[in-house]
Amino acid sequence: MFASRRSVAVLAITCVALSACKSKPAPPPAPVAAPPGPAAPPPAPPRVNQDSIDRVNRDRAAAAERTRLALAVASARATMGQQIYFDFDKDDIRGDQRATLDAKVPILNANPNARIRIGGHCDDRGSDEYNLALGQRRSASAKRYLVSRGIAESRIETVSFGKERPAVQGENEDAWAKNRRDEFEIIAGGDNLKAPR
Amino acid sequence: MPPGALNYPLYAQFGAVAVVQASVTPAGSLHVAVHDVAGARVLNVIDLVLPSPALGADWRLAVHAASDEIEKSVTGERGIAQTRVLYEREQGIWIVDSDGANAHPIPNTHFGMSPAWHPNGRFVAYMELPNSGHQAIVVRDLAGKDPDRRFTAHGTVNLTPTFSPDGSTLVFASGDDGTDLYAVDPFGTERPHRLTIGHETSTAGPTFSPDSRKIAFTSSRLGHPEVYITDADGTNPVLLTSSGIGEQSYRSDPDWSPDGRKVAFQSLVSGMFQVMTINVRDQSMQALTSEGRNETPSWAPDSRHLVFTSDRSGVQQLFVLDTESSKTRQLTHGTRARLPAWSPHLETAK
Numbered sequence: 001m002f003a004s005r006r007s008v009a010v011l012a013i014t015c016v017a018l019s020a021c022k023s024k025p026a027p028p029p030a031p032v033a034a035p036p037g038p039a040a041p042p043p044a045p046p047r048v049n050q051d052s053i054d055r056v057n058r059d060r061a062a063a064a065e066r067t068r069l070a071l072a073v074a075s076a077r078a079t080m081g082q083q084i085y086f087d088f089d090k091d092d093i094r095g096d097q098r099a100t101l102d103a104k105v106p107i108l109n110a111n112p113n114a115r116i117r118i119g120g121h122c123d124d125r126g127s128d129e130y131n132l133a134l135g136q137r138r139s140a141s142a143k144r145y146l147v148s149r150g151i152a153e154s155r156i157e158t159v160s161f162g163k164e165r166p167a168v169q170g171e172n173e174d175a176w177a178k179n180r181r182d183e184f185e186i187i188a189g190g191d192n193l194k195a196p197r
Numbered sequence: 198m199p200p201g202a203l204n205y206p207l208y209a210q211f212g213a214v215a216v217v218q219a220s221v222t223p224a225g226s227l228h229v230a231v232h233d234v235a236g237a238r239v240l241n242v243i244d245l246v247l248p249s250p251a252l253g254a255d256w257r258l259a260v261h262a263a264s265d266e267i268e269k270s271v272t273g274e275r276g277i278a279q280t281r282v283l284y285e286r287e288q289g290i291w292i293v294d295s296d297g298a299n300a301h302p303i304p305n306t307h308f309g310m311s312p313a314w315h316p317n318g319r320f321v322a323y324m325e326l327p328n329s330g331h332q333a334i335v336v337r338d339l340a341g342k343d344p345d346r347r348f349t350a351h352g353t354v355n356l357t358p359t360f361s362p363d364g365s366t367l368v369f370a371s372g373d374d375g376t377d378l379y380a381v382d383p384f385g386t387e388r389p390h391r392l393t394i395g396h397e398t399s400t401a402g403p404t405f406s407p408d409s410r411k412i413a414f415t416s417s418r419l420g421h422p423e424v425y426i427t428d429a430d431g432t433n434p435v436l437l438t439s440s441g442i443g444e445q446s447y448r449s450d451p452d453w454s455p456d457g458r459k460v461a462f463q464s465l466v467s468g469m470f471q472v473m474t475i476n477v478r479d480q481s482m483q484a485l486t487s488e489g490r491n492e493t494p495s496w497a498p499d500s501r502h503l504v505f506t507s508d509r510s511g512v513q514q515l516f517v518l519d520t521e522s523s524k525t526r527q528l529t530h531g532t533r534a535r536l537p538a539w540s541p542h543l544e545t546a547k
Binding site: 089117119126127128129130132133134136137140144157158159160161162164 | 310311324326329330331332352353354356357370372373374375376397399400401402415417421422447449450463470492493535536
């Protein structure tokens with residue numbers, strides 16, 4: 001029950017307000033014979049109030065922690081899904097792409113049952129058929145990098161789409177650069193992805 | 198002049214070398230007489246049963262067979278009318294008559310690419326690239342009698358199939374780390390075995406010499422794609438196309454002519470692909486195209502005509518080039534068509 005301090009305070013304020021509404025000043029009260037007894041102590045807040053407060057605070061903290069965790073997992077998923085990019089007709093991992101690959105390692109370590117598929121892609125300028133082979137080298141290249149950082153080979157599947165599945169349409173360097181990529185997909189063990197500590 | 202005989206001197210005046218008389222018998226057979234004008238005599242008589250229905254696919258092929266026979270009678274070279282071209286369109290394998298008619302999809306070839314003909318004209322091979330990325334080579338019986346056969350050598354990457362000239366071997370590219378050529382008996386039960394050793398480079402796009410002793414292919418072992426020739430067992434790889442000076446070289450997609458003399462391929466020229474041929478014996482090269490982006494050549498059985506993919510009319514389509522006259526004609530229309538494969542001479546009935 002909410003016989004809370006707040007209600008008591010409201011009641012007291014109401015009394016004061018009501019007494020202030022009189023139209024003429026009240027005559028000073030005549031001294032009364034018997035002095036009033038000691039004021040009754042304010043009622044202690046009932047124990048159930050404090051428990052509720054504590055529970056609300058605990059719930060809030062738990063919710064905040066769940067949110068933090070959910071964000072961390074979402075961030076881990078996003079990191080796993082980040083693509084890396086290549087130079088024209090090349091399959092070597094560029095220096096500026098290493099951080100993207102490195103960020104996937106702790107997540108894979110935190111999820112030993114997770115398996116991923118790396119798909120290699122090309123821009124549309126080269127031979128359609130030869131690009132299927134180049135895409136394969138690009139996915140193998142990223143796999144080799146992750147394996148060198150301690151990820152077991154058997155956890156990584158490589159596939160190639162050549163230029164058959166462009167991410168972006170366009171005949172310009174911007175579009176081409178975005179299509180020369182590896183894509184990463186969690187194909188097993190990703191349902192309860194744990195964020196790394 | 199006896200009744201029904203031809204007025205040979207009159208035709209000679211017109212400049213005709215030959216005269217063709219064709220009629221359909223009441224029984225529905227095509228009866229053709231080919232006359233030699235200078236010799237004033239009948240050179241050849243062709244009688245062909247015409248399949249029904251008239252104007253149907255088999256009927257067209259039969260009439261084209263007669264046309265090829267006529268050409269052989271007159272020139273000594275069989276024509277290429279009785280052929281078809283496989284290609285990729287709308288993520289599937291399509292087929293079209295040599296004259297551009299009767300273009301239609303081959304059923305159940307979803308995600309198919311890179312079609313190739315078996316020399317008997319009945320089986321075709323192609324690569325299947327589904328959304329999972331798990332590539333496989335499929336061998337399909339166009340006669341519909343055998344079930345599909347599927348081949349993989351290594352994991353998920355299996356591409357660019359081709360048959361040997363006697364049809365006993367299917368060769369394709371495969372690999373986990375780079376790709377190499379693998380060979381398998383397409384009608385047997387053994388696993389594919391490796392031919393080439395590319396050391397983690399890309400090797401793909403094989404094509405046999407007509408005598409079956411060599412295979413030409415594309416390889417990146419030099420750091421960029423070039424065309425190589427190897428013995429049919431994968432040994433002794435030799436660079437066929439030499440590196441160009443100056444601008445970045447890129448040569449790929451070879452196809453060996455049926456007469457063995459030339460390998461057609463595509464080459465980057467001033468930033469655009471063009472169809473080229475290289476003479477196998479003296480390595481002299483010739484550009485066959487110059488307008489637009491032209492690639493993936495495939496020889497007709499006469500070693501004279503080629504079909505290739507070109508974007509010269511906007512969307513990619515197949516074009517046929519007569520290398521003797523340099524004339525081209527557009528073979529396909531409509532949605533994008535690419536990766537053609539010209540059939541051998543086809544038999545009328547399967």
